[in-house]
Amino acid sequence: MRDATPQTIYLSDYQPFGYLVDEVALTFDLDPHKTRVKSRISFRRNPEAEDGEFFLHGEGLKLISAQIDGKPVTPKVTASGLTCDVPDTPFFWEAEVEIDPKGNTALEGLYMSNGMYCTQCEAEGFRKITYYPDRPDVMSVFTVTINGPHPVLLSNGNPVAQGQNHAEWHDPWPKPAYLFALVAGDLIAHSDRFTTMSGREVDLNLYVRPGDEGKCAFGMEALKASMKWDEDVYGREYDLDLFNIVAVDDFNMGAMENKGLNIFNSAAVLASPETSTDDNFERIEAIIAHEYFHNWTGNRITCRDWFQLCLKEGLTVYRDSQFTSDMRSAPVKRIGDVIDLRSRQFAEDQGPLAHPVRPESFQEINNFYTATVYEKGAEVIGMLKTLVGDEAYSKALDLYFERHDGDAATIEDWLKVFEETTGRDLTQFKRWYSQAGTPRVDVTEAWDAGKGMLTLTFAQHTPPSTATPKPAPQVLPIAVGLIGPDGSEVAPTRVLEVTEAEQSFTFDGLDERPVASVLRGFSAPVVLKHDLSKDERLHLLAHDSDAFNRWEAGRTLARQSLLSTILHGSAPDADWLDALQVVLSDETLEPAYRALMLGLPGHADLASTLHDTGETPDPAAIHRAVESTRDAMAARFAEVLGDLYTRHTVDAPYRPDAEQSGKRALTNAAMSLLTRVQGADRAQAQFDGADNMTQQLSALAALVRSGQGDKALADFEAQWRNDRLVMDKWFGLQVSQAKPDEAAAVAQRLTEHADFNWKNPNRFRAVFGSLAMHHAGFHHESGKGYKLLADWLIKLDPVNPQTTARLCSAFQTWRRYDVDRQKKIEVELDRILATPGLSRDTTEMLSRIRE
Ligand code: PHE
Ligand code: ZN
Numbered sequence: 001m002r003d004a005t006p007q008t009i010y011l012s013d014y015q016p017f018g019y020l021v022d023e024v025a026l027t028f029d030l031d032p033h034k035t036r037v038k039s040r041i042s043f044r045r046n047p048e049a050e051d052g053e054f055f056l057h058g059e060g061l062k063l064i065s066a067q068i069d070g071k072p073v074t075p076k077v078t079a080s081g082l083t084c085d086v087p088d089t090p091f092f093w094e095a096e097v098e099i100d101p102k103g104n105t106a107l108e109g110l111y112m113s114n115g116m117y118c119t120q121c122e123a124e125g126f127r128k129i130t131y132y133p134d135r136p137d138v139m140s141v142f143t144v145t146i147n148g149p150h151p152v153l154l155s156n157g158n159p160v161a162q163g164q165n166h167a168e169w170h171d172p173w174p175k176p177a178y179l180f181a182l183v184a185g186d187l188i189a190h191s192d193r194f195t196t197m198s199g200r201e202v203d204l205n206l207y208v209r210p211g212d213e214g215k216c217a218f219g220m221e222a223l224k225a226s227m228k229w230d231e232d233v234y235g236r237e238y239d240l241d242l243f244n245i246v247a248v249d250d251f252n253m254g255a256m257e258n259k260g261l262n263i264f265n266s267a268a269v270l271a272s273p274e275t276s277t278d279d280n281f282e283r284i285e286a287i288i289a290h291e292y293f294h295n296w297t298g299n300r301i302t303c304r305d306w307f308q309l310c311l312k313e314g315l316t317v318y319r320d321s322q323f324t325s326d327m328r329s330a331p332v333k334r335i336g337d338v339i340d341l342r343s344r345q346f347a348e349d350q351g352p353l354a355h356p357v358r359p360e361s362f363q364e365i366n367n368f369y370t371a372t373v374y375e376k377g378a379e380v381i382g383m384l385k386t387l388v389g390d391e392a393y394s395k396a397l398d399l400y401f402e403r404h405d406g407d408a409a410t411i412e413d414w415l416k417v418f419e420e421t422t423g424r425d426l427t428q429f430k431r432w433y434s435q436a437g438t439p440r441v442d443v444t445e446a447w448d449a450g451k452g453m454l455t456l457t458f459a460q461h462t463p464p465s466t467a468t469p470k471p472a473p474q475v476l477p478i479a480v481g482l483i484g485p486d487g488s489e490v491a492p493t494r495v496l497e498v499t500e501a502e503q504s505f506t507f508d509g510l511d512e513r514p515v516a517s518v519l520r521g522f523s524a525p526v527v528l529k530h531d532l533s534k535d536e537r538l539h540l541l542a543h544d545s546d547a548f549n550r551w552e553a554g555r556t557l558a559r560q561s562l563l564s565t566i567l568h569g570s571a572p573d574a575d576w577l578d579a580l581q582v583v584l585s586d587e588t589l590e591p592a593y594r595a596l597m598l599g600l601p602g603h604a605d606l607a608s609t610l611h612d613t614g615e616t617p618d619p620a621a622i623h624r625a626v627e628s629t630r631d632a633m634a635a636r637f638a639e640v641l642g643d644l645y646t647r648h649t650v651d652a653p654y655r656p657d658a659e660q661s662g663k664r665a666l667t668n669a670a671m672s673l674l675t676r677v678q679g680a681d682r683a684q685a686q687f688d689g690a691d692n693m694t695q696q697l698s699a700l701a702a703l704v705r706s707g708q709g710d711k712a713l714a715d716f717e718a719q720w721r722n723d724r725l726v727m728d729k730w731f732g733l734q735v736s737q738a739k740p741d742e743a744a745a746v747a748q749r750l751t752e753h754a755d756f757n758w759k760n761p762n763r764f765r766a767v768f769g770s771l772a773m774h775h776a777g778f779h780h781e782s783g784k785g786y787k788l789l790a791d792w793l794i795k796l797d798p799v800n801p802q803t804t805a806r807l808c809s810a811f812q813t814w815r816r817y818d819v820d821r822q823k824k825i826e827v828e829l830d831r832i833l834a835t836p837g838l839s840r841d842t843t844e845m846l847s848r849i850r851e
Pocket of ligand 2: 294
């Protein structure tokens with residue numbers, strides 16, 4: 001369904017719906033092209049609403065019949081819903097509609113994936129299933145009947161009747177329609193049980209297609225660990241007799257928290273050592289936790305409207321990051337999150353798509369499932385916790401759960417529980433929710449040797465954006481510690497609360513001038529400018545007791561070295577490399593942390609830094625600088641790397657835990673570098689001998705990058721041809737490891753492969769997500785990368801607008817580049833925008849990018 005004139009929806013226009021819904025009964029008669037959905041819904045006037053218009057959303061539905069209190073009615077139907085004359089007293093609305101799940105390629109509403117039926121309703125997909133007030137503040141109790149010739153028929157809540165080709169489900173917890181789910185198919189359950197803290201027995205099932213049974217065990221363990229963790233840390237217990245997870249192959253996002261029936265992209269839940277990498281395992285554990293945690297932060301307490309999306313997403317991302325920190329290494333998790341935040345959220349916040357964590361307007365809500373809402377939303381909660389302290393945070397959360405259980409809540413409700421429990425005024429803090437843009441924070445130091453006093457002065461400034469033309473100062477919790485000349489910590493971490501545009505803090509009683517370690521743990525999502533000398537940074541790299549800032553010191557030195565290579569062709573900074581070598585060989589540091597130390601800032605990160613300092617980034621020059629720096633690291637560290645490779649190679653049977661995966665991260669970083677100076681034998685041997693995907697895939701990447709991967713690629717394909725998820729890796733790796741001038745051609749060639757099923761979002765993203773992330777390849781001066789992506793976005797848009805629109809963000813940084821590249825991109829943006837019938841999703845994204 002296409003909208004000719006997209007409408008903008010504003011937070012300030014919020015009105016409650018005119019009716020309350022007490023009960024919903026749905027009956028599905030499943031059929032691939034002609035599924036019938038009968039609804040029986042009880043409505044009564046909402047005493048709190050002024051407007052009594054009876055409008056039900058509905059899109060792409062064939063209305064068969066409608067009745068009110070048993071009498072046929074003739075509603076007025078439009079492309080977006082219907083209106084009808086209704087009585088003043090409570091009444092039952094009944095309707096029957098016909099829908100076409102098999103023809104549904106957008107993967108929103110009820111659709112089919114590999115022969116199974118499944119649903120995706122967040123944010124506004126329920127209206128593609130039946131007529132309903134499809135908004136999160138309308139909550140009701142659902143009873144669902146499913147008829148169809150499938151062994152497994154699932155919906156939300158608890159089962160009330162199961163028969164041959166028939167099932168009835170009842171969900172006692174009132175919920176908005178976006179949490180509705182239905183699954184039907186020939187599925188196999190991997191089952192387990194969990195006893196909750198109050199002794200309730202919960203049946204757990206992970207449903208998969210036949211053949212995937214061997215990939216369930218890890219997800220199930222992660223689920224049980226999540227359930228336990230939420231009891232221990234947040235006091236939250238599960239509230240149904242049953243918790244089901246289903247894996248589906250065609251899914252636009254990672255997973256969905258439908259009440260009691262989570263639906264997962266199979267890539268986000270299926271795991272086995274042979275087919276999944278350590279990173280896959282960690283991500284799966286985090287996503288299972290994330291969706292499970294939504295049961296309280298999202299489902300029991302939901303959002304009043306979609307502008308409040310961060311209420312559930314920011315908090316749930318924050319909770320899953322706490323979980324991962326507890327299960328694995330906290331510093332390693334934090335560093336990974338910051339790398340991700342900088343590459344995705346900062347890019348968004350500093351470009352044309354910038355929007356506040358709580359946006360104030362949108363055209364298509366699907367376009368606001370962003371790094372800003374999710375990841376910056378989580379950072380905001382982390383700052384709040386830092387400001388009020390752990391104990392007050394727990395109290396505020398207890399109050400939040402107690403007061404708002406069963407509510408569709410707002411950010412105001414959320415902040416109020418903190419204000420009440422702490423007595424703090426959060427008016428200024430709330431700007432984190434209302435202002436777009438990443439604050440720049442300049443730190444300057446003044447040292448008074450006579451008084452032994454160090455003064456730190458912070459100046460904050462947020463660049464204006466269309467979303468926030470006049471940003472005001474924000475509350476910045478800046479964690480600072482001081483390191484003495486001998487490397488010991490002379491002042492432990494103290495959180496400075498910066499609230500003014502410019503503000504100073506002093507540290508006294510110091511014998512000698514220390515080195516200030518500022519923004520420890522990345523305590524606020526800002527761009528910090530702290531003019532330390534190289535020696536001071538080397539000092540922090542050697543001695544900082546804050547693991548994050550120790551890594552950050554190395555990162556900054558690496559960035560500075562790379563920038564002078566890019567701009568002046570200088571050789572990599574030898575002092576930095578020497579210091580890095582010391583850290584690498586420090587056996588007191590965990591391997592995963594040392595692996596992170598071996599990483600370099602990404603190409604896009606470097607482009608952003610160049611742009612920030614007034615330079616026009618040249619993607620080819622960035623690529624050359626990164627390559628020559630890696631070559632130099634390999635040559636200089638060869639001996640240490642060889643030693644690390646032997647010392648940390650894992651002999652024990654594969655376990656995807658933090659300890660083993662940290663060792664593999666380090667040995668594989670070493671192997672990859674060594675391939676540059678010692679040839680491909682080590683990588684080939686690792687590839688041939690690998691008994692798990694982490695070892696196999698990292699060896700394959702090193703082989704392909706070195707230009708000696710053809711045989712391994714063919715062997716890999718022959719081995720994994722029938723495994724969709726592994727083949728996604730095969731597709732993606734060839735693009736990501738391609739030389740810059742070949743990346744577009746490799747992607748193009750892969751689209752001609754018989755297994756390039758472009759309607760499957762995972763496969764499409766494997767090729768085109770990888771191309772978009774290949775900075776030098778995508779931004780190749782020929783413009784081939786731009787054109788190829790545009791061709792395929794035009795092709796995908798009518799089939800799947802949501803996935804198309806998400807990939808448009810590849811163009812969001814386009815104004816950073818030279819005029820030639822900008823012109824080439826502009827041509828492509830305009831070509832896509834001129835496509836007749838372009839979806840609302842893609843139109844909104846590209847118009848914002850194009851502005
Ligand atoms: N709510 C899901 C999550 O975060 C994400 C999602 C949004 C999935 C929209 C599908 C569609 O966990
Ligand atoms: Zn979520």
